[in-house]
Amino acid sequence: DQQVKQNSPSLSVQEGRISILNCDYTNSMFDYFLWYKKYPAEGPTFLISISSIKDKNEDGRFTVFLNKSAKHLSLHIVPSQPGDSAVYFCAASAGSAGNMLTFGGGTRLMVKP
Amino acid sequence: SAVISQKPSRDICQRGTSLTIQCQVDSQVTMMFWYRQQPGQSLTLIATANQGSEATYESGFVIDKFPISRPNLTFSTLTVSNMSPEDSSIYLCSARVYNEQFFGPGTRLTVL
Numbered sequence: 001d002q003q004v005k006q007n008s009p010s011l012s013v014q015e016g017r018i019s020i021l022n023c024d025y026t027n028s029m030f031d032y033f034l035w036y037k038k039y040p041a042e043g044p045t046f047l048i049s050i051s052s053i054k055d056k057n058e059d060g061r062f063t064v065f066l067n068k069s070a071k072h073l074s075l076h077i078v079p080s081q082p083g084d085s086a087v088y089f090c091a092a093s094a095g096s097a098g099n100m101l102t103f104g105g106g107t108r109l110m111v112k113p
Numbered sequence: 114s115a116v117i118s119q120k121p122s123r124d125i126c127q128r129g130t131s132l133t134i135q136c137q138v139d140s141q142v143t144m145m146f147w148y149r150q151q152p153g154q155s156l157t158l159i160a161t162a163n164q165g166s167e168a169t170y171e172s173g174f175v176i177d178k179f180p181i182s183r184p185n186l187t188f189s190t191l192t193v194s195n196m197s198p199e200d201s202s203i204y205l206c207s208a209r210v211y212n213e214q215f216f217g218p219g220t221r222l223t224v225l
Contacts (some may be wrong), residue, residue: 034214043117043205043216044156089155101214103156 003027004092006104013111019077021107023090026071030092034101035064035075038087047088048075080111115140115210117217125223126196133192134220136206141186144209147179150219151202159204162189196224 005024013019023033031052036044050057050064050073057064063076077084090104116139126132136145145162160168160181168181183189193200201224206217 032212036216041122041218041221043207043218046213046215049212100158100161105155 002105003030004090004102004104006088006090006107008107009105010108010110013080013109015082015111015113016079019075019080019084019109019111021075021077021088021090021109023073023075023104024071025073025092027092027094027102028071029094030102031095032093032099033064033066033073034091034093035062036089036091036103037084038089038106044089077109080109082111082113085109085111114213115142115208115215117206117208117215119204119206119217119220121220122218123221123223125225127225128197130196131192131194132196132222133190134204134206136189136191136217138187138208140210142208142210143186145183145189146207146209146214147181147189147191148205148207148216149202150205156205159191162191193222196222198224200224 003026034049035047037047038044048059048062048064050066055066066073087106087108089106091101093099118137120135147159148156150156158171159174160170162168162181162183164183180192203219203221205219
């Protein structure tokens with residue numbers, strides 16, 4: 001049973017437009033959420049996180065929104081750049097920010113020039 | 114932050130053999146983990162590498178198949194034993210620093 005799901009395996013966006021990557025979770029104990037970006041032949045790198053006490057966290061071009069009632073979070077990238085093309089993983093943990101991470105299946109984002 | 118290196122970066126192995134993957138972190142960290150990413154799949158936690166004691170394995174993973182060592186706070190190894198083609202995956206080492214988790218570049222393993 002997948003506790004963290006990313007239902008879109010891929011997303012294609014034009015440079016300069018907004019990219020929206022979605023993630024759903026089923027475990028109501030999850031209270032800390034993270035987004036990772038992964039380039040080919042590299043390990044995932046941390047992008048942005050959000051605690052369940054907040055519904056939005058912003059860092060430059062990246063904003064994460066959390067809808068606890070819907071058990072849904074999304075990552076917005078605006079404006080999108082070709083260098084943003086990568087696989088994006090959503091991850092969640094329960095109990096505290098330091099606990100085990102459960103990852104979604106990833107969404108491959110392609111930003112076209 | 115933490116910089117994590119892994120050796121080897123990739124390998125092609127024969128069925129029935131074993132491969133040991135090394136993970137080095139550039140600073141002392143309390144928690145180190147090993148993940149597997151099978152083709153087209155997400156990252157799955159294999160085990161938590163505990164310093165000075167046996168690793169803690171997740172459901173579906175056992176010590177006989179994936180023995181792990183953690184001799185100090187900066188180094189760990191994962192062995193994939195008696196390999197079969199189903200073990201072909203990317204194996205990733207990870208370390209937690211405060212509330213952030215960092216990943217190594219991964220070891221791409223192909224078993225023939």
